[in-house]
Amino acid sequence: MRARLALAWLGLVLALPAAAANYAALPGGRFASVLPADGKSAPAQLAPFRLRTEPVTNAEFLAFVKAHPEWRRDRVASILADARYLSHWAGPVALGEGAKPRQPVTRVSWFAAQAYCGSEGARLPTWYEWEYAAAADATRRDARSDPAWRENLLAWYARPSNAPLPDIGGAPNAFGIRDITQPVWEWVDDFNALLVASDSRDPDDSDVLKFCGAGAISLQQKENYAVLMRVAMLSALKASDTTNNLGFRCAKP
Template identity: 40%
Template sequence: MLNHQLKLLAVSLALLGVSDSSLLYAKDVAKAPEGMELVEGGQYRPLYMSKDSPIQVVDDFYLDQHPVTNQNFQAFINDNPAWSKTQAPKVFVEKHYLQHWQSDTDYPKEINFSPVTNVSWFAADAYCQAQGKRLPRVSEWELAALASETQADGSVEEGYKQKILMWYSRPSQKQLSAVGQNQPNYWGLYDMHGLIWEWTEDFNSALVTGESRGDSTIDTKLFCAGGASGAVDPGDYAAFMRYGFRSSLEAKFALPNLGFRCAADIDQQ
């Protein structure tokens, strides 16, 4: 169950006279490490596959409630100066790495709680490993992001896809808002849409299944305008944008609207 929903459940049960509701809440909340939420596993059919293709199965996992902030990343650099703006290996970062920071440790304090951007995949991966975590896989991120505020599969709600598409169609903000300003989704996760793009562990595997014997059937025209042909949901333009964006990235890229959050296996914590 979801941490934020369990608290509401405990309160509701207490009002109904169920005296041990707080114990139920405390027991289930302990399943997720601090700052993370449990995302229950499920399955979905990848956007870019045909309707006859195998569905994607995802196990339970933990995901950070919020994207990593500038303040979080500064703490990481304090402990790992090799990933600072001036010292990060050039083979792992491009020239725009942390370009919004004035120096290795200094940046405008008004963006303390805004998501850190201009970080490469290598730097994001190093951060997550330093926390005993990892970057989420594409399948995990997509499953978690499929949720609306009220249910795990928000795609069945009227207007859900249009709302996400409107978020992605807005121009990027010069100064990003602080994380957690909107309502969390069903899993208790904030800012899965509408604030930044996010790195995933296997970001460049958008058009492969992971099973080489099956990859030969993938239509490579999906990179182009003809990509909707044969797709599971040709109307899900926001999802096409995400896959197209991931496919255009290189691991050393650092972009002003690209950040990340961390994930963890259930047995890892």
């Protein structure tokens, strides 16, 4: 009798859906971005939104590719992901020693990240949403003017890119968001539009200024070098690109 009850209980547990990801509610509002909303000096205006409290992990992405086999590394279309896509996994549906379950998933393309977020009824955050959430420290919603905040980001950038990634689960910031500025870079929805003028028809904007990163002349807070580095890195990517230290998290309205 006990054995039958135990088996029935186990079957019930296995039938339960996987735990839903946690999303924190952020209030939005006016935000002085490093990328002015008008290409000159205007602050961004953010609607309230929700953001995943932690980056997507290897274990979560493994469950996704098992449910959506078209995103396995041996089946994904080459136009949607480059040859490094999930190449650190032991196999198409196996993590192995090079990818621990609680590490943030990396070597995923923008296309793959968007598809995963769609499976959660979500999307990738915009740059403004990501920057707004990442501006916080443990107690302040905007700590960017603190030199110690900037130095902490720059110290992480000095870390070798081939060093093993830690598990997620760092201390939350003032919004309840964890691990947003480290241990990985993160995709944003509009990554390929960050250094494009707000209106390409602007008569004062010469096309020559868009070459070789010169679009950065309109960037604000130039002392915030750590954030500007992230803008430059994201702007250099293609949607099919993957890297050793680029992951993602999802957002919802």
